[in-house]
Amino acid sequence: ARFYDNCKRKIPGKKAYPRFKKNCRSVEYKQTGWQLNLESRKAITFTDKKGIGRLRLVGSYDLHFYQPEQIKRVRLVRRADGYYCQFLISVDVQIKTEPTNKTIGLDVGLSAFYTDDQGNKVDNPKFLRTGEKKIKRLQRQLSRKQKGSSNRKKARQKLAKAHLKISRQRKEFC
Template sequence: MLSPDRKKIEFKDGFKAGVFELWTSRDLVWYSEQQISRVRVVRRADGYYCQFLVNVERKETHNFQGNVVGIDLGLNAFYTDSNGDVVENPKYLRKSEKRLKKLQRRVSRRHEKGKKPQSNNYHKARIQLARQHLKISFTA
C-alpha cells in the first residue's frame, strides 16, 4: 500500500518487511496504486530495491531521415557499420578481473574453516566482493 504522498510503501500481504521509503535518482512520474499491478523487492549487494510493474500507454514516433546503416556485431570489434566505422570492444570484464581476483583472494584469506561466527573483516571483504560483482554485472 502506497502512502498518500507516494514516498513510502507498506506491504500487508504477509511479507513482513515493514515500511520502505521510496526514492529515485530521476524525475519520475509517481504512479497511482491502480496503475501498479505488481511489486517486486530485490536484495542486491548495495541494498534493497522495489521494482514496479506499471500499466502505461507508451507511444513512440519515428521520423525516417532516409539514412540506412547496417551494423555487424562481432567478437574482435564491438561493431562495424556499413560506413566503415569500427568501434573496439571495451572488454569491461577483462579490465575489472584484476580487482575481482584481488578481492576473492582477500575473502579466502579472511575465511576461517570451522569457525561459526566469521570475523568482521571477513564480512567486510565479502561485501566488497559482492559490490564488485554487482558493478561488473551492470557494466558488462
C-alpha cells in the same frame, strides 16, 4: 518428498534433512499485499504477514505522475549494495515513427564491438578484463579470511559489489 515419505513410513537408516534454497533475493507482490503512502509517495507499507513493514523510498523517480491503479506489481530485489523497490506500471506508449528507407550493415566481432558499413568502429570496452585485477585481489583477500568471521562477510560484500559494478557497466554499454 523422499525424506518426508521415509519419515512417515519410519524407514530406518541415515536420513539427511532437506536443504532448502537460501538464495531467495526477491519478493514480488501483485495488486495486494502493499500500500503506497498517498500523501508523499515516498514510503511503501507491506501489509502481508512477512513482517517487512514500512519502507522509505529513496530515488529521483516521481511516483506522483502515476495513479496507484496503474501500478500492477511491486518487487523488492536484493542486490550487493542494498535493496531496490521496482514498480511495474501499466502505460500505453505510442511512438510514431516514419521509415527512412535506409539500410545499414553491422558486423559484430571480437576486435571491435561492431563495425558498420560506413567503416565506423565501436571498440569493445572489455569491462570484465579491466576489472579482473580488482576482482582477483578481492577473491584472494576473501579466501584468506576465516570462515564465519565478520571480516569474511565484509570481504564477501566488497567482492559482490565489484561483480555488481562490472555487470552494470556491461548492461549500460549495450
